[in-house]
Amino acid sequence: MTTDADHRPAALEGIRVLDFTQMMLGPFATQILADLGADVIKIERPVVGEWERSLEFAGELVDGDSAAFVAMNRNKRSVAIDLKAAGAREALLKLAATCDVVVENFRPGVMDRLGLGYDDFRAVRPDIVYCSGSGWGQRTKYAAMNRPGQDLLIQAATGLAANTGSAADPPTAAGTSMCDATGALTLANGILAALLARARHGIGQRVEVDLFHATMAILCQEISAMTNLGIDFSRSPAGVGQPWLSAPFGIYRTADGWIALAMGDIGVVAEVFDDRLVAGMDPWLDRDAIKQRLDAATPTRATDDWLQAMLAAGLWAAPVRTMKQAMDELITDESDLVVEVEHAGGRTLRLLGCPITLSETPWRQRLRPPTVGEHTHDILAAVLDDAELTALQKAGAL
Template sequence: MEKPLEGIRIIDLSRILAGPWCSQHLADLGAEVIKVEHPERGDDTRGWGPPYLNGTHEAAYYLSANRGKRSIAVDIAQPEGQALIRELVATSDVVLENFKVGGLKRYGLDYESLKQIKPDLVYCSITGFGQNGPYSKRAGYDFLLQGMGGLMDITGNPDDEPGGGPMKVGVAVVDLFTGMYAATSILSALMGRNRTGEGTWIDLALMDVQVSMLANQALNFLTSGKSPQRLGNSHPNIVPYQAFATADGHIILAVGNDSQFQRFCKVAGVPVLASDERFATNRSRVLNRAVLIPQIERLIRGHPSQFWLNALERQGVPCGPINSVEQVFADPQVQHRGMQMKMTHVEAGEMSLVSNPVRFNDASLNADQPPPKLGEHTRSVLSQLFPDREDYLDNLRDKGVIR
């Protein structure tokens, strides 16, 4: 199948997670992604381990976000390296970068400089706080932004409960969301370029993305004037919608409407609960949460998890287990959908990766190449783009400009 972004070339100057997550998705969609790395250090996440891929120094963290790219090692601090990147940009469609504000200007690789070379360039900048504002010069990391952007204040148990206090999410969700916002923004800018012939500078800030991710919780505040509070595994606007202890473990009960609540009460043997005016509607259940939840807790503790999972599924009441990551990849639905995929690494042989979840015409979209070694494609990429300049490339290698 011809992929939708075939023919699009992206110069990826980003590292860590938000930028690489974006460019990996675009590579899966068919774009040619040239990952530019420092000849000695490379992407910081290459060393963010253990664990490391067997027989290599490649951290699992790095492997999670760099499939489908070709790595070239170029020292952009040297004038020859800067000139090389400018030549690459002249034949490319997109530049993706996550340097500090103004960090690339001194190298002549900022948007204003590069659009003189490529007027229709799509240039995406990812920073912690954006290109302007009182915090624009600060570095931004996911953990910081989860705290500063309000997410940790609504995540975790309430302060007066065991283990209470602010809690970060188990994966770097601000980086991941920013990466996906970057991908959709780049695609939108490319569509706009097709109509107008003009390029675009995209300014994406992790802080802005985190604020937008507050979603219904932001509107809960903006509508009521009251900051939402941590509710642990409970939902601020839906009841019952949380984790419950069973006789032998835990399940999630996710009642999304009144008819589902009625069916739950039937399975639990308390149909009268659904007709109680305090609990008959979601609005009333939210208002009377403190009275209802202890009753449900007592009911669910009376049977093992599998009883509830089987009985509630038969009645169409949303519920599920709380799986470990190991159990996730053993789940028959996850296996059926092919979410664990195999690729061949140049050093380690067969390796496992997580598939792109997007399917076109019932086919998964995954790039053909595994995450590259540092500088693995420097010579092949540059020789392809500059076929008559082998002596020039040899000279750059000898001077340490490329690897």
């Protein structure tokens, strides 16, 4: 990350984003744009703000804000406005005329009913990039059924949860919001592609990304093997790490912890362990037997002993760590990924920064996560006159 004294331009400097998103799918995507220099204007409900501000982690908030909210809303400015109040639509369309991108992740049809759909914004900015994020898409059967689209539900619906764990386990959810994060990264990519198309071809367009299809897309290799090889993969009873891979792929208990062992030639595995342990065994057909034999052997030595032996032999291995251990290492190593930000309440927040490194247009930590409506007057005063602002205030919109 650069310092305040570094005046190199940001990659998205000059791009303005009108952000109607909430939860993770939208805010994580727009924070990437903000980190890369875009002016992201977050539209929130008056007083209470975005829904995720109140999402507690283990029953706790960070100075009144959710730990999730502050993790995904830095480098943004906040406008608090009631979308249904008199004059709000007109004010937002005036603001949109100064914007390059509009992003929303309401349920399909909500923005159109508010008079803030793609055609409404295109009328005031013909080359607008209008991006809609959703759980199931805009015109699919589940969208028509108004099905809720949330990360766990998408993990269940795509087969991701059913692929995780051993055969005796119930379907197992990932340890983070994998589908939300995948959707957010896809959303950011779609917006960047549309901005490049506008720069190259002079056109605006609508971008649509949803959690279900984005998650199905990251299952591409497994689905390709299933559909093209005609194999319906099943989870390993012994706990081989993925249904479609052979031994030794998996996680093993050691004398003092756990170690992960990825793809490796079975002959090399035999060299590291007892040659007789897996001699003559087929890594796919005998994968459960191999996993069970290695499971019995690994508790005899400490994690670091196994790690050194496996790495020396050319096997792909790593110790299994907690998030705290991984984060502590980043802090100790003074990683650029760790940033400190002052919260509005005065507390110093330690957050993870942008993982993208650009040599000539590096990302910057510019703004802390905003309070609700912190920038409402400054932003709207640039596009509305005093009478219009006063009318909005009297209408209770702000």
